Amino acid sequence: SCSVAPPPRETLSLCQSGTPGVGKTTLGKELASRSGLKYVNVGDLAREGHLYDGYDEEYGCPILDEDRVVDELEPQMTEGGVIVDYHGCDFFPERWFHIVFVLRTDNGILYKRLETRGYHEKKLQDNIQCEIFQVLYEEAMASYKEEIVHQLPSNEPEQLEDNINQISKWIEQWVKDHNP
Ligand code: DAT
Helix, strand or coil: CCCCCCCCCCCCCEEEECCCCCCHHHHHHHHHHHHCCEEEEHHHHHHHHCCEEEEECCCCEEEECHHHHHHHHHHHHHHCCEEEECCCCCCCCHHHCCEEEEEECCHHHHHHHHHHCCCCHHHHHHHHHHHHCCHHHHHHHHHCCHHHEEEEECCCHHHHHHHHHHHHHHHHHHHHHHCC
16 A cells, blocks of 8 residues: 655744733734734743843843743744744744734723733833834834735724634635645
């Protein structure tokens, strides 16, 4: 008998970026449970593995060791099928992602969410500024092919539902196209 191994199944990975509080964790976890992709929160990963390189006195938070984060993630990214969640995305290798989403929230709504989190005034203002000047969208556009970067509105629950439905459809189509 003769058997031919099927081609390796291609898997997609996506990146979710955006100012803290825009809804990355909420979307990512829901999307993971519906799509079967694995959700990875880089903030949690860094905390668990102590992937830090110093401490930022001004902001009162540890500084992410980006190289170690990339090394830590590399094996599962090579395998694929991952949703990566972090506010920034410029230090991830471009080849990791087939699509990049930047979640966006209106200032007033974001302000309330961050206030609820108990952010102190400076951190609050910095994050609102970050959103106003669309820092993370521009970072994504500069770091990836523009055609794979998409903004998603994330102000209200209906938009969360729309985003999940849209991305789920996109994933389904991608899998069909790449695994004939
Ligand atoms: P992030 O992971 O980007 O910091 P999150 O997922 O923790 O944000 O969400 C912050 C808060 O906002 C949380 O209380 C859930 C809420 N939220 C997220 N997406 C939302 C949406 N589309 N509509 C209303 N509230 C939303």
